Amino acid sequence: MIELNKENFAEETAQGVVLVDFWGESCERCKELMPDVEALAEQYGQEIKFCKLNIQGNRRLAMAQKVMGLPSIVFYQNGEKVEHLSGEELEPAQIEDVIKNYVA
Amino acid sequence: MSSSSEVARGAVCGDLCSQGRMKTLLIEEKRKMGGQCATTSELENYPGIIEDTGPGLMERFRSHAEKFGVEFERGRVAGIEVGDDGFHKEIRLADERTLRTKSIIIATGAAPRILGIPGEKEFRGQGVSYCATCDADFYEELDVVVVGSGNTAVEESVFLTKVVNKVTMIVVHDEGKLDADRVAQEQAFANDKIEFVWNSTVDAIEGDGLVNGVRLRNIKTGETQQLATDGVFMFVGTVPQTGFAKDLIELNGAGYIKTDDKQQTNIPGIFAVGDVTDKFLRQVVTAAGDGAVAAVAANGYVEQEEYWQQQVLKSQTPVLAVFWSPLEGDSVQLIQSLEEMTIAYPDHRIVTVDTYKNQMLADRYEVQEIPAVLRFEQGQEQLRLVQPGAVELNQLFQGSKS
Ligand SMILES: Cc1cc2nc3c(=O)[nH]c(=O)nc-3n(C[C@H](O)[C@H](O)[C@H](O)COP(=O)(O)OP(=O)(O)OC[C@H]3O[C@@H](n4cnc5c(N)ncnc54)[C@H](O)[C@@H]3O)c2cc1C
Numbered sequence: 001m002i003e004l005n006k007e008n009f010a011e012e013t014a015q016g017v018v019l020v021d022f023w024g025e026s027c028e029r030c031k032e033l034m035p036d037v038e039a040l041a042e043q044y045g046q047e048i049k050f051c052k053l054n055i056q057g058n059r060r061l062a063m064a065q066k067v068m069g070l071p072s073i074v075f076y077q078n079g080e081k082v083e084h085l086s087g088e089e090l091e092p093a094q095i096e097d098v099i100k101n102y103v104a
Numbered sequence: 105m106s107s108s109s110e111v112a113r114g115a116v117c118g119d120l121c122s123q124g125r126m127k128t129l130l131i132e133e134k135r136k137m138g139g140q141c142a143t144t145s146e147l148e149n150y151p152g153i154i155e156d157t158g159p160g161l162m163e164r165f166r167s168h169a170e171k172f173g174v175e176f177e178r179g180r181v182a183g184i185e186v187g188d189d190g191f192h193k194e195i196r197l198a199d200e201r202t203l204r205t206k207s208i209i210i211a212t213g214a215a216p217r218i219l220g221i222p223g224e225k226e227f228r229g230q231g232v233s234y235c236a237t238c239d240a241d242f243y244e245e246l247d248v249v250v251v252g253s254g255n256t257a258v259e260e261s262v263f264l265t266k267v268v269n270k271v272t273m274i275v276v277h278d279e280g281k282l283d284a285d286r287v288a289q290e291q292a293f294a295n296d297k298i299e300f301v302w303n304s305t306v307d308a309i310e311g312d313g314l315v316n317g318v319r320l321r322n323i324k325t326g327e328t329q330q331l332a333t334d335g336v337f338m339f340v341g342t343v344p345q346t347g348f349a350k351d352l353i354e355l356n357g358a359g360y361i362k363t364d365d366k367q368q369t370n371i372p373g374i375f376a377v378g379d380v381t382d383k384f385l386r387q388v389v390t391a392a393g394d395g396a397v398a399a400v401a402a403n404g405y406v407e408q409e410e411y412w413q414q415q416v417l418k419s420q421t422p423v424l425a426v427f428w429s430p431l432e433g434d435s436v437q438l439i440q441s442l443e444e445m446t447i448a449y450p451d452h453r454i455v456t457v458d459t460y461k462n463q464m465l466a467d468r469y470e471v472q473e474i475p476a477v478l479r480f481e482q483g484q485e486q487l488r489l490v491q492p493g494a495v496e497l498n499q500l501f502q503g504s505k506s
Contacts, residue, residue, distance in 0.1 A: 027238040028142055028159055032135040059242060066313040068242045068335060069229035086229020088143070088238070089215070 231315025
């Protein structure tokens with residue numbers, strides 16, 4: 001998964017379908033989900049791009065993307081935000097469902 | 105079904121199993137143990153732990169349980185059933201696996217209550233939050249609203265003030281009254297970054313991509329007002345997680361599991377502990393205490409039940425089960441007489457049930473008066489004598505074959 005930050009965010013999300021996993025050190029649920037997202041990246045990485053963004057130091061960037069809560073999994077299509085999954089009870093299966101919509 | 109009470113129970117059960125008998129499996133749906141406790145960065149009032157984070161304490165619980173040989177399994181429990189023998193139980197997981205066991209301890213806790221007001225779902229992750237630890241960083245120097253006034257709401261508000269510009273607590277009660285305990289209230293009132301709106305509820309959460317305000321309603325006057333805010337933290341209580349058990353286990357009106365003083369539910373051998381139960385105080389220490397009680401009670405249940413199965417229900421020869429109490433002179437006498445009589449009937453065996461220690465069996469066989477003798481053959485009750493006289497006792501030996 002590609003690490004995003006202020007410098008590369010716009011460029012990396014500009015084309016195709018991109019999944020961004022917004023996470024932070026103090027978000028336990030995020031760290032719990034990460035291995036599952038990594039597994040999804042293994043499986044679907046050919047078709048869509050998988051990225052992650054640590055909100056530490058990138059808070060403004062996250063907020064500009066209208067992300068103000070963790071965990072947040074955001075999908076972009078050609079640079080446009082098309083889907084935002086969030087919440088403590090977010091499950092890998094829900095993420096996979098959305099992925100399937102875009103790979104089909 | 106894990107977290108604080110569960111992991112603590114794990115530690116206690118592990119203790120028992122290291123003494124030789126019980127094998128303990130802990131089922132948790134999340135990858136990480138720790139339940140609600142693992143979502144708070146400042147854990148208070150767990151004795152002996154002066155300062156630690158929620159996840160920090162839970163990690164200690166976990167390694168304690170591990171040390172005693174507790175096994176861990178990831179899965180979501182979707183249903184539980186009692187087998188035909190009344191002893192074995194089946195746990196059905198969401199992925200269709202089933203597990204067989206003799207005793208279950210439910211510790212599924214509670215989850216934050218969702219109010220279902222307009223905007224709440226829509227702005228999830230875009231200004232609506234249920235976890236201060238997770239999301240506080242976003243609100244550096246910004247204004248937030250906290251909905252609720254219980255201990256959790258106050259503690260999390262105080263935590264938020266370290267980061268945010270201002271916290272406004274929306275409280276349904278009259279001015280000066282919070283649901284939180286006195287110590288927490290004083291903390292809230294003393295904090296000059298916390299403001300209050302009294303007698304009010306939130307009608308709607310509004311925004312454009314991100315939250316920019318809430319619409320409040322004064323429940324006394326009916327008046328509504330807009331309050332600008334960058335975020336809304338919801339701490340309006342929790343709901344017990346009992347969906348998988350509600351057809352089998354008795355719940356109170358609010359959905360919490362009813363238990364007796366051994367943490368046992370209405371189903372023998374199924375126990376419940378921690379936040380999911382009907383109780384006065386929901387904390388880590390009380391959850392862990394429940395866990396200790398349930399672990400010992402579950403161990404007792406399994407031992408008694410195995411003894412009854414082997415000695416009575418699976419016995420090849422007739423069994424005379426005497427329900428008695430050491431406090432009853434008559435019952436001591438009765439056991440003596442029966443023991444003398446079995447000398448002439450060596451294929452008959454006597455099993456005694458002390459109803460003071462084992463109320464469960466007395467309840468199951470509906471033995472209300474003691475002493476009582478139940479004659480079992482092939483696991484079936486054939487004859488029952490309640491407070492029998494000396495002559496009646498002969499009937500017990502004439503039941504079958506001879
Ligand atoms: C923000 C916050 C701060 C708090 N601060 C304190 C504090 O400072 N001091 C204190 O003493 N207490 C505090 N508490 C309360 C404390 O966290 C709880 O009392 C305690 O966690 C209860 O433990 P439990 O095991 O009963 O339930 P929970 O912690 O709710 O754990 C239940 C577990 O069961 C799992 N589960 C649920 N359903 C299923 C299923 N069907 N299958 C499998 N697994 C399932 C869940 O994933 C969860 O891990 C706080 C709570 C919150 C929310």
